[in-house]
Amino acid sequence: MSKKTVDKLSIFALGGVGEIGKNMYVVQYANDIVVIDCGLKFPEEDMLGIDIVIPDISYLLENRDKVRGIIITHGHEDHIGGLSYVLRQLNVPIYATKLTLGLIETKLREAGLLGDTKRNLINSESELVLGCMTASFFKTNHSIPDSVGVCIATPEGNVVHTGDFKFDQTPVNEQYADIHRMAELGSKGVLALLSDSTNAERPGYTGSERSVGTEIEDVFRKAKQRVIIATFASNIHRIQQVIDAAEATKRKVTVIGRSMVNVVSIAGELGYLRIPEGMLIEPEEINKMAADRVVVLSTGSQGEPMSALTRMARSTHRKVDILPGDTVIIAATPIPGNERYVGRTVDELMRIGAHVIYGPGSITGVHVSGHGSQEELKLMLNLMKPKYFIPIHGEYRMLRQHALLAESVGIPKENIFVVDNGDVVEVLDGAARKGSKVTAGNILIDGLGVGDVGNIVLRDRKLLSQDGILVVVVTLSKQDGAILSGPDIISRGFVYVRESEGLLDEANRIVASTLKRLMSENVNEWASLKTHVKDALGRFLYEQTKRRPMILPIIMEV
DSSP, X not given: OOHHHHOOEEEEEEESBSBSSOOEEEEEETTEEEEEOOOOBOOOTTSTTOOEEEEOOHHHHXXXXXXXXXXOOOOOHHHHTTHHHHHHHOOOOEEEOHHHHHHHHHHHHHHTOGGGSOEEEOOTTOEEEETTEEEEEEEOBOSSSXXXXXXXXXXTEEEEEOOSOBOOSSOTTSOOXXXXXXXXXXXXXXXXEEEEOTTTTSOSOOOOHHHHHHHHHHHHHHOSSOEEEXXXXXXXXXXXXXXXXXXXXXXXXXXXXXXXXXXXXXXXXXXXXXXXXXXXXXXXXXXXXXXXXXEEEESOTTOOTTSHHHHHHTTOOSSOOOXXXXXXXXXXXXOTTOHHHHHHHHHHHHHHTOEEEOHHHHHXXXXXXXXXXHHHHXXXXXHHOOSEEEEESBOHHHHHHHHHHHHHTTOOGGGBOOOOTTEEEEEETTEEEEEEEOOOOEEEEETTEESOOOHHHXXXXXXXXXXXXXXXXXXXXXXXXXXXXXXXXXXXXXXXXXXXXXXXXXXXHHHHHHHHHHHHTTOOOHHHHHHHHHHHHHHHHHHHHSOOOEEEEEEEEO
């Protein structure tokens, strides 16, 4: 076999396409693998009891000796949230910018992994040699400082990953997107571009962060009482704008929510937040101050049930109550799927009598997206002029829309690959095609368990949540198989026992007669007994109630 056929370039996603979150992209050439990002996503509604979801890294574990490192583009949870789980199994070097590394180190410290992980600080000027590939970087604008795009030079050509980006001409932190570097990469030649598709459905341009600051200050000036503002903990630009507006309107700020407290502390220490002396106060102090001198900066912009804002809305927060006349700002766009939770929180806040600024009506004012809209996505395509294009970071409809945008700026349709997680785009001698698939999927985290809850457990949880459970306990004699005690039926979540005695008595009778019939036919294998009991009882209960509870027969012999 010739060397040429073996050494091909492979590009694929282990997470982040066809979904929002758990971003993880892989570039492989021969025996070298570079991973970009390692995120988490929040569970979907049918993932009952699941806390978070991370990518399945089976492929990387099978090829662990080839993995040269994980490059992180920026510090959002959907890009760094999986690290503390993945690094337990795959201890490889991490490469990240200053703020991103600060946020990662907090996670690793909590997970007890800080001492074992090789962490490398990079900036937009860095160049990394990773096996036969070289990584360089360029600055981008996003809703968190220190965001970068990545260019990986491979023997087949340059592969560019944009990271999350928009083109903000007036960024609040003076971190301008490095358009010159992007154009330079384009003029040198980009083999494949992987680009952020989050706002591919939104026409025009995304607004500048700077416009938000004046809006927030305006709300603070008009508010007669306290202002509570909820945003993503990692949106440091928004946090700075809240602090600036508080300073301008002579208010003090208290920070609520564990992730928000962590980020404010890290970003403050590293110099990414400018916090005037005496600006921050403890939550306990706010009740001693005049209501029009207080701002509460909180988590919970997605209506998460356990977040600080939701608990305040339900009056179950230990330190802060929202009072009639308070102004609540939700400065974030709901992640797809969270709209219902946000709506519920807004309802509860309005019942209290709060003035709530949220959603589409105010979206241009108190929040702008960190992702580029259609015109910015076209600009990135025109700067990079890639031969091949792979839209990433978005649900399928967003990827498909981004593909249409790429066609509109002149990229041939056959050179655009809309992929699912695990689909490999292979490049050999400059020609790309869809290759085989690698293992990709969801690893579910429930409490301390990583991956121990799978489809079967979720199916059982779904069944239990819908129709409940019946436990049937019977004791049989070892000598002659006679029923010594029972059947006893214990019902949970199926019917209210006191009002369904007749139904359960009949169920008892069916279990007893089924067991007697089987004994008379000399059927005494436990598995067979249990199956027959489940079938007979299941049929009867469905006829009577049109429900299918989980039935657990427990048969003992004495």
